[in-house]
Amino acid sequence: MTLRDLVLIRLGVAVNLVIGQVVAALLLPIYLDSVGTILVACLVGPRAAIAAGLVSQILSAVISGNFSWLPFAVVQIVIALYAWAAARLGLFRRLATAVPAGLGLGLVAASCSAPISYFVFGGVTAGGVTMVTTVLRALGAPLGVAVASASYATDLLDKAIACALVSAVLRSLPQTLAARFPALTR
Amino acid sequence: MTAVVTLEGVTFRYPGAAREALCGVSLGVAAGEIVALAGDAGAGTSTLLLVATGFAPRLVGGTLTGTRRLAGRCGIVFSRPWTQLTGLCSTVGDEVAFGPASLGLAREPVLASAGRAMERLGITHLATRDPAHLSGGELQRVVVASVLAMEPDLLALDDPAAELDPAGADALYALLPALAVGGMAILVATPDLERAASVATRAVVLAGGRVVADGPTHLLEGTGVAAIARAAGCPPPYPPDVPSLLRRVGR
Amino acid sequence: MIGYLAGRSPLHRAHPYTTLALAGGVLLIAFALTRPLEMWLLVAVAAVLAASGGREVLQSSARTALLLSLPIWALLFVLYGVLGTEPRIALGIMSLSAPGMARALVLGGRITAIVLGFLTALGTTSPHRLVEAMTASGVPFGRTFLLASTLTVLPRMRERARQILEAQQCRGLRIGGSPVARLRALGPLALPLILGALAEVDEQVLALDARGAGGAARRTALEAPPDSWPQRLLRGALLVAVVAAYGWKFWRMRG
Numbered sequence: 001m002t003l004r005d006l007v008l009i010r011l012g013v014a015v016n017l018v019i020g021q022v023v024a025a026l027l028l029p030i031y032l033d034s035v036g037t038i039l040v041a042c043l044v045g046p047r048a049a050i051a052a053g054l055v056s057q058i059l060s061a062v063i064s065g066n067f068s069w070l071p072f073a074v075v076q077i078v079i080a081l082y083a084w085a086a087a088r089l090g091l092f093r094r095l096a097t098a099v100p101a102g103l104g105l106g107l108v109a110a111s112c113s114a115p116i117s118y119f120v121f122g123g124v125t126a127g128g129v130t131m132v133t134t135v136l137r138a139l140g141a142p143l144g145v146a147v148a149s150a151s152y153a154t155d156l157l158d159k160a161i162a163c164a165l166v167s168a169v170l171r172s173l174p175q176t177l178a179a180r181f182p183a184l185t186r
Numbered sequence: 187m188t189a190v191v192t193l194e195g196v197t198f199r200y201p202g203a204a205r206e207a208l209c210g211v212s213l214g215v216a217a218g219e220i221v222a223l224a225g226d227a228g229a230g231t232s233t234l235l236l237v238a239t240g241f242a243p244r245l246v247g248g249t250l251t252g253t254r255r256l257a258g259r260c261g262i263v264f265s266r267p268w269t270q271l272t273g274l275c276s277t278v279g280d281e282v283a284f285g286p287a288s289l290g291l292a293r294e295p296v297l298a299s300a301g302r303a304m305e306r307l308g309i310t311h312l313a314t315r316d317p318a319h320l321s322g323g324e325l326q327r328v329v330v331a332s333v334l335a336m337e338p339d340l341l342a343l344d345d346p347a348a349e350l351d352p353a354g355a356d357a358l359y360a361l362l363p364a365l366a367v368g369g370m371a372i373l374v375a376t377p378d379l380e381r382a383a384s385v386a387t388r389a390v391v392l393a394g395g396r397v398v399a400d401g402p403t404h405l406l407e408g409t410g411v412a413a414i415a416r417a418a419g420c421p422p423p424y425p426p427d428v429p430s431l432l433r434r435v436g437r
Numbered sequence: 438m439i440g441y442l443a444g445r446s447p448l449h450r451a452h453p454y455t456t457l458a459l460a461g462g463v464l465l466i467a468f469a470l471t472r473p474l475e476m477w478l479l480v481a482v483a484a485v486l487a488a489s490g491g492r493e494v495l496q497s498s499a500r501t502a503l504l505l506s507l508p509i510w511a512l513l514f515v516l517y518g519v520l521g522t523e524p525r526i527a528l529g530i531m532s533l534s535a536p537g538m539a540r541a542l543v544l545g546g547r548i549t550a551i552v553l554g555f556l557t558a559l560g561t562t563s564p565h566r567l568v569e570a571m572t573a574s575g576v577p578f579g580r581t582f583l584l585a586s587t588l589t590v591l592p593r594m595r596e597r598a599r600q601i602l603e604a605q606q607c608r609g610l611r612i613g614g615s616p617v618a619r620l621r622a623l624g625p626l627a628l629p630l631i632l633g634a635l636a637e638v639d640e641q642v643l644a645l646d647a648r649g650a651g652g653a654a655r656r657t658a659l660e661a662p663p664d665s666w667p668q669r670l671l672r673g674a675l676l677v678a679v680v681a682a683y684g685w686k687f688w689r690m691r692g
Contacts, residue, residue: 003651004245004642006579010273011634013587018594022626025602026612026619032627039631055583062588065501067464067555068548120468122544124512134512137520161620168624169631177635179202180247241643262647268593269637270644273586276565280659287657288649296657318589332648 005048012036012052017059030158033060034079034109038166041083042092043181049080071120075112082108083163087183092167102163106156114151123147189214189257190340190371191238196252198237203248207233209395210252215340215371220362222386223375224406229392231375235262235342238373258339265348267325270332271317278320278328279304279313285336303335306361323354330358334365341365343374347381359385379406441563446491448561452664453570455672456558459486462675463554467547469682471689473539476546483553490561498556506549513541564588566662573661578651594634601629 001009015036023032037056041049053076061067082105086092091101117123123133123143132153136146170184178184191214198208208230215221215238223231236242239260243250264270275281283300291299304310307327312320317328326349333341347355359381362372366387376382383389383403391399391406399405421434443449448456463483470476487498521537564585571581605625606612612622645651 001579003645004638006582006651007638007641007645010583010587010590011638013583014590014594015631015634017587017591018598018630019627021595021598022602022623022630026622026626028616028619028623035627035631051583055587058584059587061555062559064505065552065556065559066505066548067460068467068551070464071468121548122513122517122540124509124516124544134516134520137516143516161623165623165627168628169635172628172632173635176200176202179200180639236643239647241646245642245646246639260647262643264640264644266637266640269640271589272582272645272648272650273589274568274582280565283659284650285648287659288652288654290654290657293657293659296659318592329644336647336649 001048001051005044008040008044009048009052009055012040012049013056013059015039016052016056017063030154030161032158032162032165034076034083034159035162035165037076037080038083038105038162039169041080042087042166042170043184045183046081046084049084050077053077053080068121071116072113074116075109078112079105079109079159083166086163092163092170095164095167098163098167099160102160103156105163106159107152109159110148110151110155113155114148117151118144118147188217189255190217191215191257192253192255193238194253196237196250196254198233198242198250199248200233201247206395207248208237211237211392211395211397213238213390213397213400215373217339217369217371218366219388220366220372220374220386221388221390222379222382222403222406223373223390223392224377224379224382225392228394230395231392232344233395234392235344235373235375239340239342256340259336260340260342261333261336261338262342263326263330263333263344263346265345267322267329267349270329271325276316277313278309278315278317281317281328282331282335285332289336299335299337300331303331306334306364307331308357322349323351326350326354326358330361338370340371340373343372343376345376345378346374347376347378355381382406440559442491442493442497442560443563444491444493444561446489446494446561448486448490448494448557451561452662452668453562453567454574454664455668456562457567458672458675460554460558462679464551465679466682467550469679469686470547471543471686473542473546476543476550480546480550480553483550483557487553487557490557494557494560498553498560501556502549502553505552506545509548510541510545513545517541517544566660569658569660570662572656573658575655578656582650594630597633598626598630601626605629 013036016033017036019032019035023030033056034053037049037053040052054073057070057073057076061070086101086105091097123146132150133143133146136149137143141149170178193211193213196208196211197206199206211230211234213234223234225231233242236246237250237254238256239262240254240256241260241262242248271281272284275284279300282303283296286296286299301310304313307330309324309327309331312324312328317325320328326346330346347358350358355378362374362385366372374382374386383406386403386406389399389401389403389405390397421430463479463486467476467479470479484499487495490498517537517540518533519531521534521540524535525532526535526538568581568585602612610622610625612619
């Protein structure tokens with residue numbers, strides 16, 4: 001990996017970890033903690049995006065103290081690969097294709113995180129998602145269904161908005177800046 | 187004098203740019219020279235620094251034609267101190283030592299180079315401080331020391347005092363002649379023509395990516411605010427400073 | 438942010454790889470254990486580790502582990518204890534699921550042990566010493582750079598995010614209102630942050646390259662932390678313990 005790749009990965013990780021501050025100020029029920037990973041997938045490529053996702057997962061644990069979520073690193077790899085494939089297909093060129101791509105990413109990410117949440121953590125991980133799980137369980141849903149429903153609902157919204165935001169960033173890049181990223185399909 | 191860098195008919199275009207950033211530029215900088223680069227925004231002074239030091243097109247992409255001969259190691263200092271920190275070092279001492287350590291030198295020579303560089307910039311007292319807690323001015327001195335610790339043959343500075351207070355800017359520019367005497371070739375691109383003229387041995391003026399003048403430092407009086415003051419009929423110095431303007435108003 | 442607390446305890450003086458290996462060992466073994474008694478033995482081990490880091494580290498790790506674990510414990514209690522399956526144990530006016538409570542004890546103990554282990558490692562490992570250890574052992578520059586330098590750039594990026602928020606609000610951006618209105622405000626806040634960071638990439642790359650970062654030569658570690666054979670032996674023993682724990686788990690699953 002070149003120095004440029006490393007600096008871009010670092011940027012992606014920093015975006016993943018800081019964008020939550022923006023989201024919190026707006027009181028939106030999303031995390032957007034994959035925006036940086038998706039962006040790096042578009043600007044550099046799959047290996048760099050995987051690195052961004054994994055480092056984000058580790059540093060997020062370092063900052064929050066909750067290291068038990070490290071098994072979710074697998075989901076970061078899936079997100080990176082999906083985002084790269086979507087970028088290669090040019091899905092981030094327009095909002096009309098970026099949002100459905102995000103919904104697809106949400107489906108895929110939730111399909112990976114729900115089993116991890118269920119089998120490894122018994123369905124109890126983050127507050128918000130687990131609250132939804134608990135409510136569904138109290139209403140009589142089997143635990144597996146409750147965990148999956150909560151994961152899907154939050155991930156669909158979160159990833160759709162993340163992909164829309166990345167699309168907006170790529171479309172806003174000045175021509176000379178965009179030309180610095182050979183992996184970018186315009 | 188030995189030429190550290192020689193450019194002959196160099197043309198450079200950034201990736202995706204509509205026109206060339208440098209057009210047929212020929213320039214040589216010898217050891218011990220301090221060359222001030224002047225020009226309006228978009229003239230190509232920053233690009234010339236990147237091309238002369240070999241960082242363009244290697245790190246920024248683009249296409250370069252013409253001949254470039256570069257002998258020795260290059261260092262570059264930008265105007266924003268924060269973007270130039272490695273982020274890996276928790277003390278100023280470590281930050282300054284990072285460059286020589288990256289060259290794989292043994293521990294003692296690394297620490298000696300770092301110590302000399304900090305002494306030159308007068309920041310030895312900051313050695314144990316965290317760079318994250320320094321002021322902009324102090325940080326820029328750390329950055330310059332970090333580059334000097336690698337003992338470059340060619341030092342390029344891109345508006346290095348932009349974020350410094352006047353005293354800090356004076357101190358930074360005052361350092362350059364001592365470095366040149368030690369054999370370093372120095373290229374400084376700056377809109378601060380007064381300070382540049384006070385230390386430079388030569389001036390190169392660019393416009394639209396071409397060299398329009400290359401000679402003694404009084405050429406700097408033909409650019410920017412200095413040119414406006416001269417055209418308006420103001421008496422020297424050029425560019426005019428506040429005391430001289432006040433004296434004129436008071437007359 | 439959880440951080441390093443200076444001290445002179447055995448953990449502070451140990452090689453950073455040893456403290457991280459201890460935390461990593463607790464993490465891996467925690468995912469191998471499935472019974473409440475075993476899990477809480479591991480929690481006790483993690484607590485002993487925290488204690489060996491000194492009083493300040495123990496207090497800080499325990500307090501943070503408690504703060505992080507309590508919401509999870511509460512949810513586990515409801516999800517598994519209250520809403521769990523038969524057989525149930527009567528406790529006054531309510532009944533709790535017996536297998537549910539056993540599972541809750543395992544899951545809760547797992548999180549508590551892992552968090553306690555890593556908080557102890559973080560509290561006793563100075564970032565500078567870890568970077569030096571990684572440099573001395575020849576870890577590729579990229580890995581050290583990504584893990585260490587990202588933490589350094591975060592405060593500046595957070596500050597910039599705050600400044601952008603203030604600047605946009607001065608220009609009339611409203612961050613309250615309906616969910617759609619709040620979603621619309623995301624662009625003006627996030628785009629300048631990301632685009633501004635992208636615009637600085639060139640300068641950062643140039644500055645790093647000029648300082649020899651990522652070059653062919655192996656970077657000199659200026660203060661490599663000393664390692665010792667007992668520590669290497671301990672790290673090896675931890676690896677054996679992890680393998681044994683998973684062997685035990687899979688043997689029990691078969692039997």
